[in-house]
Amino acid sequence: MNRITHHIKEYAPLLKGLQTSLLVFTGLAGYMSARCPVLNLPTLAGLFFSLAASISGSTILNMWWDRDIDALMQRTCNRPLASGKIPPRQALVVGLLLSFLGVAGAFLLNPLTGLIIFSGLFFDVVIYTILLKRRSCWSILWGGISGGMPILAGRVLAVGALDLVGVLLSLGILFWIPTHILSFSIRNASDYQRAGVPTFVSAYGIHATRLTIAIASILASIAMVGAAIGIGISWGYLRLLGVLSIGLLIYSVAESVKPTERGAFGLYKFASLYMLSSMFVMFFGGV
Amino acid sequence: MQSTKLDRILFLGTSLLAAYQVTTGIDKLSPGPILAFTIAFGMLLLTSLFFLIFGLDGFSSPIPGVSSTVIPLSMGLGLVLQHLPKYGIHYLVYTVIGLILVLLTRSTRYQLPVHTITVAVVHGIAGFTICIIPSAIVILGRMQLWYIFVAIGGALIGLGGIFFSMSRFEPKKLPLNVNLHFFPALLFLMTLCYVLGFHFG
Known part of the structure; x- marks a missing residue:
């Protein structure tokens, strides 16, 4: 034992x-x-x-x-x-x-x-x-x-088949994942360099990486809202998703206009909260 | 100033209450008030999440200043649209002008007496609206007694605003640290009052 x-x-x-x-x-x-x-x-x-x-x-x-x-x-x-x-x-x-x-x-x-x-x-x-x-x-x-x-x-x-909502949900995650991975690669850039792993930071610089994170976050929120509308989520949950998407948009725009270490940390954290909340909305909003 | 575990729990509680209010708490109203209250509680939700992420150090950012203006203005607008729809357009105009004026004063580096007066007047009218309308509605018997909690929430936000002004504007009569110490509890209590008022009122 x-x-x-x-x-x-x-x-x-x-x-x-x-x-x-x-x-x-x-x-x-x-x-x-x-x-x-x-x-x-x-x-x-x-x-x-x-x-x-x-x-x-x-x-x-x-x-x-x-x-x-x-x-x-x-x-x-x-x-x-x-x-x-x-x-x-x-x-x-x-x-x-x-x-x-x-x-x-x-x-x-x-x-x-x-x-x-x-x-x-x-x-x-x-x-x-x-x-x-x-x-x-x-x-x-x-x-x-x-x-x-x-x-x-x-x-x-x-649903027994591949549908548009499924593709949009999948795209939402696809665009969210760069936010997660790229934020890690910014924070641990020297680690990745030591191990010889190519990253966006080493290939395109930190500014382009932060811009990519911001754009990916915006695309993730568009895909999630699109999927929520497709699912027929109730108005209340749609309002909640809208508020959170606007929050993600604010963090993303702020980070691409005036990139800072603190802003990147905030966007990373908020994007994680956003994804978790979106899943709750998909979970309960359609019921 | 570092935020404690209790601070984070209170911010999380505030976020959940505000999320509840956005999702189900205002469902039975007409579109105008729904939009105004969604902005108010949505801003409350985003602000509490902001403090959950950055802790009380977030006060050095311009975000709290913006949200402390948007929340009372949109809350006041929602109440006017719900209970005094005849004056809805007038209040909407006041809200837009008030918001622009406060944002302008906050964007300037120097603090002149006119700035202080502008912020005080805009916040004062919004706070007065949030306190008076629910109280009057309860006294007239159009809503249940619970609705008075909306007025209490308005009083709490006003109290917070006065305390922060005492830390921000010269002569500074209250250290910022004292304010920050009570801020998470004040934000939570204010949100709880709003939710209770809207839910049971």
């Missing part, structure tokens, strides 16, 4: 709890966005487990592949694989197993949902991490696409 607890404690940092939870929550919000009576607890639980397993699996596989560069960066050098606390082969097996279980579970729920979750995993692990991350700063685009897959999977599971 102690051994199992020890292993769980060792593996917990590999799962990136907060990021994984947020992505799983987007998937559930995508499902709930299709309104009752599609609320079906066994299906919702199935979606939860398949998303949690596949996202955790892909996160472990990313860390397995990136363990050499993680060891070079101050922010990540204490991760279990980079610091040698977990044997790489063991992590690879766990990552593959979780990914397989997640994708298989999704295929059992609905083949199209399974295909979307598999695409997300493939884009994240193969295209983003293995092929592009060390070669091009544009790799984040693929990171964004894979990040948008859970919400699309949830929506497709609920």
